[in-house]
Amino acid sequence: MSTREQERKKVNKIAITIFMILLLLCLIGGLGYYIFHLYSSYLADRNSDEMLQYIQSEDQLVPQFGETEELPVNPIDFKSLKERNDEVYAWIYVPNTDVNYPVVQSRVDDNYYLNKSIDKTYLFAGMIYSQSCNNLDFYDPVTVLYGHNMNNGTMFASLHNFQDEKFFNENEYFYVYTEKYIMTYKIISAYKADNRHIMNSYDFNDFEQRREFHQMVLNPDSLMKNTRPDTELNDFSKILVLSTCIGDRRSRYLVCGVMVSDQKTQ
Numbered sequence: 001m002s003t004r005e006q007e008r009k010k011v012n013k014i015a016i017t018i019f020m021i022l023l024l025l026c027l028i029g030g031l032g033y034y035i036f037h038l039y040s041s042y043l044a045d046r047n048s049d050e051m052l053q054y055i056q057s058e059d060q061l062v063p064q065f066g067e068t069e070e071l072p073v074n075p076i077d078f079k080s081l082k083e084r085n086d087e088v089y090a091w092i093y094v095p096n097t098d099v100n101y102p103v104v105q106s107r108v109d110d111n112y113y114l115n116k117s118i119d120k121t122y123l124f125a126g127m128i129y130s131q132s133c134n135n136l137d138f139y140d141p142v143t144v145l146y147g148h149n150m151n152n153g154t155m156f157a158s159l160h161n162f163q164d165e166k167f168f169n170e171n172e173y174f175y176v177y178t179e180k181y182i183m184t185y186k187i188i189s190a191y192k193a194d195n196r197h198i199m200n201s202y203d204f205n206d207f208e209q210r211r212e213f214h215q216m217v218l219n220p221d222s223l224m225k226n227t228r229p230d231t232e233l234n235d236f237s238k239i240l241v242l243s244t245c246i247g248d249r250r251s252r253y254l255v256c257g258v259m260v261s262d263q264k265t266q
Contacts (some may be wrong), residue, residue, distance in 0.1 A: 018237050031033045046257065061075050061100075069179070071265055085119065088102045088118070089178065092174065093175045095173040095174065102128070103127075103145060104129045105132065113129040113143075114129075123146055126148055128145055136178075138183055142204050143240050146170055149244045156244035160244075162187070162255055175259075182265055185258060185259055186258055188227065191220040192225070192254075193220065194250065203218070239257070239258055242255040242256075
């Protein structure tokens with residue numbers, strides 16, 4: 001065997017070895033990524049189940065407004081929640097979805113809870129949160145809540161149920177609880193939108209811009225949308241936008257509701 005052939009075989013052997021090492025690294029990386037997501041889903045499930053302990057009465061999650069003068073009981077144990085994390089300020093419940101979570105807002109970092117648990121430890125699923133551009137009482141002209149679109153259906157993932165027209169038509173309301181109030185929202189639209197930061201894109205103190213936003217949520221310029229054409233908004237409507245991912249970084253999926261009731265609680 002010539003020296004040239006020996007060198008060629010040696011080079012080929014090295015190339016094959018390098019290829020096998022790279023292939024092994026890719027397999028290890030892929031397996032690691034898969035295990036990470038499995039574990040993240042497990043932690044998200046456990047976190048979701050754990051949060052349910054703060055619901056004092058599931059029967060009262062949907063408020064019943066009758067003729068009685070007695071104030072309704074608040075179904076959420078805010079005292080225990082705040083003892084665990086004093087940045088919890090609300091709870092959101094969307095019937096017939098898995099959205100049933102506390103709401104937080106960090107005092108130091110707008111996106112702090114993107115990947116943090118209620119105990120402020122790392123959690124890929126994060127929490128449902130708002131940013132400092134919104135007050136904590138939900139009386140801003142527009143409030144935005146953010147939540148991950150988790151593969152296992154937790155956090156805001158099940159908001160995508162509203163992509164189905166039948167589901168959208170049959171599920172008209174969601175609810176937000178604070179320490180003193182139960183707020184009822186009528187869902188006016190659910191649609192795919194661009195990824196603009198809503199609160200930084202409009203000056204909601206300007207009534208013209210407020211009306212412009214109202215027109216957008218009433219009749220979104222989107223191929224993926226469900227709306228309630230009979231809905232009317234005015235200059236003092238309180239809009240709550242639930243925002244989550246939809247599979248590409250340039251888009252968001254939004255479920256928009258208008259406050260129709262704010263009932264004091266015991």
